[in-house]
Amino acid sequence: MNELYLMFTIVDRNKTKRFLSLYESCGVNVIFAMLGAGTASSQLLDSFGLERTEKAVLTAAVTDVTWKEIKRGLERRLQIDVPGTGIAFIVPMSSIGGKKVLQYLTESQNYEKGEETVMKETKYELLVLIANQGYSNIIMDAAREQGAGGGTVVHAKGTGAEKAAQFLGVSLAAEKEMVFIVVRSDSKNRIMRAVMDQAGLQSKAKAIAFSLPVSAVAGMRLLESEEEE
Numbered sequence: 001m002n003e004l005y006l007m008f009t010i011v012d013r014n015k016t017k018r019f020l021s022l023y024e025s026c027g028v029n030v031i032f033a034m035l036g037a038g039t040a041s042s043q044l045l046d047s048f049g050l051e052r053t054e055k056a057v058l059t060a061a062v063t064d065v066t067w068k069e070i071k072r073g074l075e076r077r078l079q080i081d082v083p084g085t086g087i088a089f090i091v092p093m094s095s096i097g098g099k100k101v102l103q104y105l106t107e108s109q110n111y112e113k114g115e116e117t118v119m120k121e122t123k124y125e126l127l128v129l130i131a132n133q134g135y136s137n138i139i140m141d142a143a144r145e146q147g148a149g150g151g152t153v154v155h156a157k158g159t160g161a162e163k164a165a166q167f168l169g170v171s172l173a174a175e176k177e178m179v180f181i182v183v184r185s186d187s188k189n190r191i192m193r194a195v196m197d198q199a200g201l202q203s204k205a206k207a208i209a210f211s212l213p214v215s216a217v218a219g220m221r222l223l224e225s226e227e228e229e
Contacts, residue, residue, distance in 0.1 A: 003063065004061060004093045004096075004111060005062050005064065005090035006060075006061060006091050006128070007061070007070070007088060007090045008088065008090070008091070009058040009088040010036070010055055010056075010057050010087050011056055011058070011085070011087075012054070012055060013056045016033065016058070018078060019058060020058070023058075023060060025073070026069045027109050028062060028070070028109070029107055030060060030104060030107065031058055031059070031158070032058070032130060032156045033058050033156060033158075034059075035054065035056060036056070061210070063110075065109075067090055070088070071088075093211070093212055094122075094211045095210060095211045096210045097196045097200070098196060098200070098201075101201070101209065101210070105208070105210070122185055122214055123184065123185055123214075123217075124183065125185050125214055126180060126181070126182055126211060126212045126214050127148075127179075127182075127191065127192060127209065128179075128209070128211065129143075129179040129199075129208070130209075131176065131199055131205040131207035131208075132176065132177070132207075133176060133177050135204070135207065136177045136179050138198060138199045139199050142194045142198040143181055143183075143195055145194060146187065146194045147191070148181050148183050149181070149182070150181075152179070154178045154179075155178075156175075156176045157175055157176060182214060188211055195207060
C-alpha cells in the first residue's frame with residue numbers, strides 16, 4: 001500500500017520546464033505552479049552560490065513510490081544537490097475530498113487507498129482547496145458556515161500532461177486560486193464536505209480539496225476559547 005504526500009518544489013522560474021518534464025515522465029500529471037521570490041540575505045545567497053532570482057513553487061500529489069523515482073531523477077538528471085538548483089520536499093496528506101478528486105490527483109500513479117491519514121492524532125489540519133479563479137469567496141462562505149475561521153488565497157496556474165487536463169472535464173491550464181485554511185481536525189470533514197457540495201467538480205468552480213496534518217499552531221486561541229464556551 002502506498003502513502004500519499006504533497007510534494008513541494010521551489011526552483012528558479014527559468015528552470016521550471018525541466019522539473020515539469022521530469023515529473024510528467026514519472027507519471028505526475030497534475031501540478032500547480034505559484035510564483036515566489038527568494039528572501040535570503042545577500043551573505044547567505046553568496047555562500048550557497050545562489051542569486052536573487054524569481055522562484056516558482058510547484059505542488060503535486062505523489063505516492064511514496066513516485067517520490068522515490070522523482071528523487072532519483074532530481075539527483076541524477078537535474079543535479080538538484082548543486083547549490084542554486086532548487087529544493088523539493090514532501091508532506092504527508094491526511095485526507096482527500098472524494099474519490100473523483102483522489103483519482104484526479106493520482107491519475108497514472110497506481111495509488112491504492114489505505115488508512116485516511118499518516119498522522120491521526122493532530123489537533124489541527126491545513127485544508128488546501130484549489131478552484132478556478134474567481135470562486136474563492138464561495139469556498140470561504142461555505143467553510144465559514146461550518147465554523148472555519150479566515151483563509152488565505154494564493155493565485156496559481158495548473159500545468160501538466162494533456163491527459164490530466166481533460167480528466168473529469170477539469171481545465172488544468174486555467175488560472176487557479178488556492179485557498180489555505182487551518183481548521184480543527186474534528187471539524188475538517190464537515191467543512192470539506194460543505195465546500196465540495198457548493199463548489200466541487202459538479203460546479204463552475206471545479207474545486208478540489210485535501211488536507212495536511214499540522215503538528216502545532218499559534219494564533220488559534222480565540223477560536224479555541226469560543227469552542228470551549
